[in-house]
Structures are given as structure tokens and as C-alpha cells.
Amino acid sequence: VAKSEGKNGYQFFSEEINDKVHGELHIEADLRKALRQQGRGLWVAYQPQVDTHTRRLVGVEALMRWNNENGQAVSPGEFIPIAEKTGLITELGGWLLNRICEDLAALRADGIELPKISVNLSPRELREGKTIVDVVLQALKRFGEKVDHFQFEVTENALLADNGPEALNALRQAGFALAIDDFGSGYSSLGYLKRFQVSALKIDRQFIERLPDDEEDAVIVTAVIQMSIALGVKVVAEGVETEAQAEFLSRHGCDVLQGYLTGRPMPPNELASFLRAAERTGRAVSPP
Ligand code: C2E
């Protein structure tokens, strides 16, 4: 961009956009390459989900991680939206399911059997409809994993995606559990809770962050827990970082905690030692 044109700030602005587009193109190219090389640099972190009252492990959420060619970690908040926009997410999702199955097999060989595995699905993956169900079933079959061991997390907005309802029905029909992720942060009607026989609601971290002091958040969280109990839907609190938050959630009947307090997302080998240590000390998270 010519400097002489930069008088009104317009050029400056478009230069910023240029940088962003350039950055995105770069990430897209790197990601494409990683996928071509059997997912080089890609791995999966597992975050414990624990029973609020016993603090025993009830599940893990699989969260994608990526170290690019230069060894730099690129956050999912950055690369997932790009994968979504470019359609690479479909391939990435296929890679993910296979890697999860490999990780489960390795953990099993190590004597660790995980309870439920929660996997995130983005709107684009739902839009592809039957493909996603086929991809998932194929991976599980190849590794001999059971359908009822898996749960898929979708946001309220994903339910509004084209083909979203059909894809979710297909997943339900195949026997997978569904969780609504980031509950309260999107736009949707509550009708879907009934329509899709949702198994769990995950209360978005933004409502948990200021507990127990923020009165409005306390009211919202309490109401969501009440509603979930009445509907027979499990309720998970996301982003739990303090004992004070956990205590509030426990007192109000929240079933499951997920957050840095009870465990960070970690690679499978770390998860194994984490669970073993918990079992030895008899404190914090322990395997089922
Ligand atoms: P999400 O599914 O809502 O995942 C929860 C996010 O909160 C994760 O961020 C997790 O690391 C973070 N988190 C967990 N506990 C705490 C806590 O106590 N405090 C704070 N501050 N953060 C906490 P992450 O791993 O960066 O993932 C961000 C988002 O990227 C996810 O949000 C999900 O929407 C998306 N994502 C991650 N992995 C995948 C994937 O494999 N497929 C798809 N489609 N999306 C994914």
C-alpha cells in the first residue's frame, strides 16, 4: 500500500485487513499441509469432567491442539474458524475421530478405561449431514469403539445451521448422546431440548466466571440448573476455576464440573499419570 495515499486512515485500515487475510491464508496452507502429512503437529488434549459431589471422573472433553511447522501452538479459537470457513473442518474432524480412537486404545493398553468422551462438532460439520455420521461410525468401527461411549457437543447456533436438525437426528438415531455447548451464549429456542432428546447442557463459562458474588449470574445459573433437573437433562458447568464456584454449583445441584479447578486439558499420557496420581492420593479426580 502506497504511503502517499495514507492520509485519511483508510489505507491503514485496509492494510490491517490485508494482514488478517494473509495470516488466515497462511494458517489455511499450513493446516492443509499438516493434514496431508497424516496430521503432523495435530494432537488431542483431554479435559476431565467430574461429578460435582464425589469429584470422580465422569467423562473427558476432547479438544484439538496444533503445533505448526515452527513448533508454535496455534489455538483452536484461531484455526477452527478458518478450517470451518475453508471446509477443511470435515477432514480435520475425520482425523480427530481416528486420533481419539488411537488414544483410547493406548490408554486402555495402559489399564485406563475412560468413561464418556465428548467431541465438539462445528456447524459446518453438521451441514455436511450424513457424511459426519458415516465418518464417525467408520472410525469407531475400525477401532472397535462403542457408540454409547461418545457424546457430541454442539452450540445453540449450530442447531440453526442448514441441515443441523437432520444431522443431529441422524447422530441420535445412531445412538450418540448430545450436549448443548456454551449454553446461554447463542440464539435458539429451548424447544430443541425436547426435540433432540439432549443429554446434557453445558453452562457457558461467562455465567460461571463471576460466581458466587454476581447476583444476576447466580440467578441465571440457578435457574438453568433447576430447569435441567426438571427436564432430566444433566447439567455441566464450564470453566470452573475456584472452590467457591464449585461450592456454589454443588449447593445448587449442578451435576458435573469442568474447568481448571479439576483439571486442565492435557495430552493422553499426562491424563494417565494424572488419574493414577489421583487414585493414589485418594484426592481430587479419580477414575471411575
Ligand atoms: P469449547 O468446546 O466450549 O471448549 C471449552 C474451552 O474452554 C476450551 O478452550 C478449554 O481449554 C477452555 N477451558 C476449560 N476450562 C477452563 C477454565 O477453567 N478457564 C478457562 N479460562 N478456560 C477453560 P480451547 O481448547 O481453546 O477451545 C476453544 C473452542 O474451540 C472450543 O470451545 C470449541 O468450540 C473449539 N474446539 C476445540 N477443539 C475442537 C474440535 O476438535 N472440533 C471443533 N469443531 N471445535 C473445537
Ligand code: MG
Ligand atoms: Mg465443547
Ligand code: MG
Ligand atoms: Mg463450551
Ligand code: MG
Ligand atoms: Mg466454545
